[in-house]
Amino acid sequence: MPRALITGITGQDGIYLAELLASKGYQVFGMARGQSNPKVSTVEQLVPSIEIVQGDLTDLPSLLSALEMAQPDEVYNLGAISFVGLSWKQAELTGEVTGVGVLRLLEAIRIHTQNDMGRVRFYQASSSEMFGKVRETPQRESTPFYPRSPYGVAKTFGHYMTVNYRESYGAFACSGILFNHESPRRGLEFVTRKVTRGVARIKLGLQDNIVLGNLDAKRDWGYAADYVDAMWRMLQQPTPTDYVVATGVAHSIEDLLVAAFAAVGIEDWRSYVVQDQRLMRPAEVDHLVGDSTRAREELGWSPTVDFDQLIEMMVESDMEAESVRQ
Numbered sequence: 001m002p003r004a005l006i007t008g009i010t011g012q013d014g015i016y017l018a019e020l021l022a023s024k025g026y027q028v029f030g031m032a033r034g035q036s037n038p039k040v041s042t043v044e045q046l047v048p049s050i051e052i053v054q055g056d057l058t059d060l061p062s063l064l065s066a067l068e069m070a071q072p073d074e075v076y077n078l079g080a081i082s083f084v085g086l087s088w089k090q091a092e093l094t095g096e097v098t099g100v101g102v103l104r105l106l107e108a109i110r111i112h113t114q115n116d117m118g119r120v121r122f123y124q125a126s127s128s129e130m131f132g133k134v135r136e137t138p139q140r141e142s143t144p145f146y147p148r149s150p151y152g153v154a155k156t157f158g159h160y161m162t163v164n165y166r167e168s169y170g171a172f173a174c175s176g177i178l179f180n181h182e183s184p185r186r187g188l189e190f191v192t193r194k195v196t197r198g199v200a201r202i203k204l205g206l207q208d209n210i211v212l213g214n215l216d217a218k219r220d221w222g223y224a225a226d227y228v229d230a231m232w233r234m235l236q237q238p239t240p241t242d243y244v245v246a247t248g249v250a251h252s253i254e255d256l257l258v259a260a261f262a263a264v265g266i267e268d269w270r271s272y273v274v275q276d277q278r279l280m281r282p283a284e285v286d287h288l289v290g291d292s293t294r295a296r297e298e299l300g301w302s303p304t305v306d307f308d309q310l311i312e313m314m315v316e317s318d319m320e321a322e323s324v325r326q
């Protein structure tokens with residue numbers, strides 16, 4: 001039975017990946033932090049076979065213990081401070097967790113394997129935010145990085161550390177440069193879920209409007225369950241490398257609003273949206289769209305859910321959840 005350790009198990013991707021690996025017959029170990037993390041019980045309900053291990057990306061000894069407990073064949077590093085907006089407010093912590101945390105985990109694997117790093121396959125959750133102020137469109141593996149937030153800078157550090165451990169120690173380390181991916185399990189702080197939940201609550205008469213920042217930014221949004229499948233596929237290849245994972249189609253926040261309100265039969269979305277300067281970011285990433293040709297050709301990966309289906313699925317799920325609360 002293959003064994004996998006997932007950091008960030010309580011996040012959106014952690015749960016989808018744990019479900020996928022469990023369905024493939026893996027023994028899955030999920031690393032959770034904190035002395036009483038309320039999200040752990042949700043993970044245990046959704047993936048009953050999971051084993052939770054304690055650990056924090058800022059604490060090397062805890063990473064070594066997690067590896068000792070799990071004895072993994074594969075490690076997926078999904079743990080991070082992942083909200084770009086927060087990264088300006090807690091830049092140092094973001095650097096510690098999202099950036100140096102990757103180095104700490106790679107070092108822990110090097111120590112755990114006694115320098116035989118090739119025997120544990122490693123996935124790093126890199127991000128399209130590394131492209132930031134984009135140097136070319138669409139963005140591919142060879143596109144130079146220009147991060148625009150402390151989060152993007154920290155992810156760029158983690159990305160290059162992953163490449164460096166591959167080149168220095170022969171680590172089987174892959175960096176997945178994933179574009180935005182969403183789902184009904186997306187955190188409420190991210191714009192898609194803020195909108196789909198807001199739309200559901202407006203439709204049900206529980207909320208008057210949605211307060212947003214920049215409506216012009218464009219993102220390449222895909223479905224999270226599709227994207228965790230690409231992570232797993234990367235670690236099954238004969239040689240490790242980096243892959244862009246994206247749908248190749250970009251939409252603006254306005255497009256998102258049109259689609260989400262349309263899903264509940266509201267055409268006049270502007271009456272329900274308020275813009276607040278305080279939600280504008282100090283430096284914005286205007287337009288991301290990925291070219292995932294390598295992933296499609298080498299991994300045989302392609303997205304199964306398009307933008308309209310994704311937003312409809314999220315609105316429907318929020319309508320159900322909010323109706324219960326009514």
Ligand code: NDP
Pocket residue numbers: 007008009010011012013014033034037039055056057058077078079080081082083097125126127128177178179180181182187
């Ligand atoms: P989430 O924000 O939903 O989950 C983040 C996870 O990281 C949570 O489980 C959180 O635990 C954990 N975490 C936070 N701080 C620490 C720490 N100090 N030590 C250990 N774990 C910690 O993110 P997603 O699931 O959406 O994303 C997964 C990964 O992929 C992240 O690294 C993200 O940056 C990256 N990524 C995400 C994309 C997306 O569109 N979703 C796109 C590209 C990259 P807790 O519950 O305790 O807070």
Ligand code: GDR
Pocket residue numbers: 082083084085126127128129178179180181189190191192194211212213214215217218219253279281284285
């Ligand atoms: P992003 O996602 O920064 O792309 O990072 P987010 O949903 O936070 O923002 C997307 C765009 O929407 C604009 N926006 C708002 N965003 C939020 N959160 N709240 C608002 O009210 C709002 N109004 C407008 C933002 O300015 C931005 O342009 C996500 C995270 O999952 C990262 O961890 C991941 O690496 C990248 O996707 C790829």
